[in-house]
Amino acid sequence: MNPNEIYDPDYVAALFDRCSSSYRTWSTVASFGMVWRWRKVCVANIPNTTNNNGLFFDLMAGTGEVWPHLIRAYPKLGEIKAIDNSTLMHKTALTRLHQDRSHRISHLKANVLDVDLPANSADCVISTFGLKTFDIGQQTRIAEQVNHVLKPGGTFCFIEASDPSDWLLRPLYRFYMDLCLPLVERLFLKGARDFSMIGTYTKHFKNCDDFKNALTAQGLETHGFSDFFGCATGVYGTKLN
Numbered sequence: 403m404n405p406n407e408i409y410d411p412d413y414v415a416a417l418f419d420r421c422s423s424s425y426r427t428w429s430t431v432a433s434f435g436m437v438w439r440w441r442k443v444c445v446a447n448i449p450n451t452t453n454n455n456g457l458f459f460d461l462m463a464g465t466g467e468v469w470p471h472l473i474r475a476y477p478k479l480g481e482i483k484a485i486d487n488s489t490l491m492h493k494t495a496l497t498r499l500h501q502d503r504s505h506r507i508s509h510l511k512a513n514v515l516d517v518d519l520p521a522n523s524a525d526c527v528i529s530t531f532g533l534k535t536f537d538i539g540q541q542t543r544i545a546e547q548v549n550h551v552l553k554p555g556g557t558f559c560f561i562e563a564s565d566p567s568d569w570l571l572r573p574l575y576r577f578y579m580d581l582c583l584p585l586v587e588r589l590f591l592k593g594a595r596d597f598s599m600i601g602t603y604t605k606h607f608k609n610c611d612d613f614k615n616a617l618t619a620q621g622l623e624t625h626g627f628s629d630f631f632g633c634a635t636g637v638y639g640t641k642l643n
């Protein structure tokens with residue numbers, strides 16, 4: 403496989419189409435529930451200057467796993483506009499949307515790299531685990547989109563599973579990501595090698611530093627954070643007036 407192919411938006415969308423039916427269960431079980439904690443950490447790191455009644459964008463929203471956390475933290479929020487380009491993640495999200503909360507959430511199937519977002523419209527942009535499938539050039543494009551869509555004074559927070567380079571137990575972590583997960587997936591998901599790609603993506607992604615630099619280059623105020631020995635890293639900040 404051409405190494406750049408894994409960053410082709412169509413390749414990534416097809417990968418998540420295949421994962422969509424078991425994504426929620428598999429991501430929770432394979433991370434020992436850490437994804438739940440990290441979505442909560444991401445919401446908790448949204449700067450407290452955020453307009454509570456405002457418009458929130460959820461980029462690479464998947465099936466909307468962060469929405470309950472967001473609505474709990476911002477019970478008066480005006481609207482969530484969620485974006486994802488996998489047809490089946492989008493369909494699953496819509497099914498869940500129709501169950502409740504639908505009046506406050508809209509879900510758009512679009513490629514975040516080329517979707518036309520309304521300038522200066524968002525009070526907050528959030529994204530959980532949506533960065534690792536982008537190379538550095540694409541991350542720069544997402545930083546442009548964040549700067550474009552945010553109102554002056556608007557805030558953002560992103561979190562992503564990362565490679566804990568300084569952690570003593572990193573070899574164990576890599577063993578789990580690179581060997582155990584692929585084996586379990588092959589055994590239980592009919593030989594599939596889709597979720598196991600997370601290991602490949604996180605290894606190449608490393609952490610949120612490049613994305614933080616791309617946001618800073620856009621003129622945004624940025625702060626990095628990390629959780630659980632660097633197994634997740636993130637960046638939050640504000641679009642200055």
Ligand SMILES: C[S@@+](CC[C@H](N)C(=O)[O-])C[C@H]1O[C@@H](n2cnc3c(N)ncnc32)[C@H](O)[C@@H]1O
Pocket residue numbers: 411414415418441461462463464465466467468485486487488491512513514515529530531532535
């Ligand atoms: C790991 S999932 C994260 C989903 C969700 N935010 C969560 O917390 O579980 C990454 C999502 O990013 C979406 N995605 C990847 N590339 C994208 C792109 N270019 N435009 C929009 N969505 C994209 C995928 O379809 C997938 O649903």
